[in-house]
Amino acid sequence: MAKNSDFDPSDLFNDVPEPPKKPDRAIVPDSVDDGYAVIGGDDDPADSPPVPPPIPVVPRTDRPKKQAKPADDVAFENEFESAQRERTREPRREDLAGERGDRDASKPRKKSKSADSSGPRETSKATAEARVDEVWSRSAEWNPTLVKIVPAALIVAFIVYSLLSAMKFGMAFAALFVGCAVLLILSYPILITLERPVRMTPEQAARDYFDALSHHAPHFRRMWLILTTNGRSTPEYSSFAGFCEYWKRRLSSLRPSGVGGWTPLEFKVDDFQADKSAGKTAIDADFTVVVSVRGRSTPIASFKQTAGFVKGPDKMWYLNDGRLEK
Numbered sequence: 001m002a003k004n005s006d007f008d009p010s011d012l013f014n015d016v017p018e019p020p021k022k023p024d025r026a027i028v029p030d031s032v033d034d035g036y037a038v039i040g041g042d043d044d045p046a047d048s049p050p051v052p053p054p055i056p057v058v059p060r061t062d063r064p065k066k067q068a069k070p071a072d073d074v075a076f077e078n079e080f081e082s083a084q085r086e087r088t089r090e091p092r093r094e095d096l097a098g099e100r101g102d103r104d105a106s107k108p109r110k111k112s113k114s115a116d117s118s119g120p121r122e123t124s125k126a127t128a129e130a131r132v133d134e135v136w137s138r139s140a141e142w143n144p145t146l147v148k149i150v151p152a153a154l155i156v157a158f159i160v161y162s163l164l165s166a167m168k169f170g171m172a173f174a175a176l177f178v179g180c181a182v183l184l185i186l187s188y189p190i191l192i193t194l195e196r197p198v199r200m201t202p203e204q205a206a207r208d209y210f211d212a213l214s215h216h217a218p219h220f221r222r223m224w225l226i227l228t229t230n231g232r233s234t235p236e237y238s239s240f241a242g243f244c245e246y247w248k249r250r251l252s253s254l255r256p257s258g259v260g261g262w263t264p265l266e267f268k269v270d271d272f273q274a275d276k277s278a279g280k281t282a283i284d285a286d287f288t289v290v291v292s293v294r295g296r297s298t299p300i301a302s303f304k305q306t307a308g309f310v311k312g313p314d315k316m317w318y319l320n321d322g323r324l325e326k
Contacts (some may be wrong), residue, residue, distance in 0.1 A: 039259050066175055121275050127282045127308030130230040136197065137313045141221055145189045152183055191217055197222065198316075202285050202309035203272045205317040210289060211266035217252070220244045228310050228318045236323060243322075250324055256300055264294050274309075281311045289324065 020140070134140070156179030163172035192215050197208040209226050212219040224240050237243045254265060269291055274285035284306065291301040308320035 009151060033175050035059055121284060123282050123284055125279075126230070127284055127310065130228045130282065130308060130310045130320045132310055132312035133229045134225070135312050136222075136225045136316065140225055141193060142190055144221060145186065149183060149186050152179075152186055152254055156180075156183065161304075165240055188217060190220065192217075193219055193222055197226065198319075199226070200316070202274055202317045203269070203287075205273065205309055205319055206269045206285070206287060206305075206307070209319055209322065210269055212246070213251070214264055214266045214294075216262055218247065218265050220247060223247075223322060226318055227322045228312075228320045231318070231320045231322050234321070234323060246323075256293070259293055265300075266292050266293070266294050277309075277311075277317070282308065284308050 011102075133309075156175070159175045160172050160179070163169075163175055195213075199205040199208060205226060209223055212222045220240075220243060224243055232238070232243070237246045251265060255261070255263075270288045272285060272287040272291055274283055277283050285308075287305050287307075289301070289303045289305055290299045292299045303325045305325055309317045310320055312318050
């Protein structure tokens with residue numbers, strides 16, 4: 001076999017020469033390029049992700065200042081907003097009453113106190129000289145009633161105890177029932193006067209005085225205690241017994257025919273006219289007392305009253321005249 005003259009065995013042990021490297025991409029100044037220039041690495045676009053271009057920034061400009069609105073435009077906007085709120089608000093009670101046709105809704109409220117249009121009223125000499133020697137107190141009002149209740153309660157207790165001791169249980173129960181009924185009737189003046197008569201104004205004194213008459217059994221004791229010392233001495237009466245008799249006659253004359261004696265008459269003070277009582281110790285007032293039968297809306301009588309009021313040591317007001325005009 002002939003040898004190949006071109007084959008050299010020493011070539012098997014020689015290193016394989018490396019392939020020539022590609023030169024890096026040169027960056028040309030002032031050239032337009034859509035992306036960033038990558039130096040080195042593989043230039044194959046399939047192997048490397050694309051680089052997004054930079055986001056252009058808009059230059060900031062100063063905003064124009066808001067011009068102030070004219071005064072006429074501001075006033076118009078305020079009126080418009082007020083009208084909008086008025087249309088969207090909830091209806092008030094007065095508006096609903098007017099829509100329903102309530103006759104009293106459109107009427108102005110009557111003031112119970114009002115000064116005379118001609119000027120302040122002069123206090124009469126009788127009112128200015130009146131005094132209050134005995135002030136109202138709970139003990140003075142309830143003591144006459146308690147004097148009757150305590151002995152009656154002791155008697156009932158003694159009777160019930162005696163019957164129980166004699167083993168008469170039925171009679172003891174009956175005596176206890178009757179005794180409780182009697183004690184309840186005797187306690188009636190206390191039950192109708194549990195509320196204290198607070199008389200911070202002359203009008204309150206007049207109302208408390210005549211309200212004591214509006215019961216099945218009028219509470220004359222409270223009425224007597226709300227009078228001044230001068231108001232307890234009149235041509236019609238000068239003692240508590242005479243005062244009670246006077247009012248019993250007046251109630252009998254006012255009661256219409258067909259109305260029983262147990263049906264109460266109601267007394268209401270209306271149209272109270274007087275000067276302001278602040279800082280005063282004596283004052284005169286005009287008012288109307290309307291009388292009606294309980295359960296009936298039609299009044300049976302109406303009286304124009306002129307009375308004086310005096311402030312007592314307890315800072316409460318007292319009537320200087322407790323009579324009813326004829």
